């Protein structure tokens with residue numbers, strides 16, 4: 001039996017963020033990551049020597065994700081840069097990633113810009129989608145258009161993934177198997 005996909009957003013669930021840079025959640029480590037796309041954006045906005053992007057990551061999240069009965073997939077604007085920069089810091093192997101045809105576009109039904117593409121990408125496989133920006137209308141649209149079970153898990157971007165989120169993912173995988 002194939003395992004469900006775990007479609008992983010980065011900013012929010014794995015890399016929490018808040019208004020203040022001094023409020024790092026417990027257990028996280030601070031990294032400076034030389035992200036190519038970030039550097040290009042900084043240079044384009046006139047910053048001459050941009051510092052590498054600051055990212056908070058939890059070193060136990062990689063092992064905890066690998067212990068879940070899912071096939072992990074990056075579903076993030078980081079795209080292939082998640083493998084390059086984040087996977088080694090999290091203790092994850094190289095993972096497949098969703099290569100978005102476009103990002104941050106508007107949607108005629110007000111859906112999140114990822115929603116339709118993730119359903120197409122999953123191609124009928126059960127999936128859990130972990131993201132800090134999922135709205136009830138995304139969950140409803142997925143339920144109506146995806147032919148297999150799907151879980152949407154909205155994570156608080158201030159805290160990132162917490163033990164209750166991992167428990168919910170494990171429970172859902174267990175229940176959707178039976």
Ligand SMILES: [Mg+2]
Pocket residue numbers: 009010011012013131132133
């Ligand atoms: Mg996010």
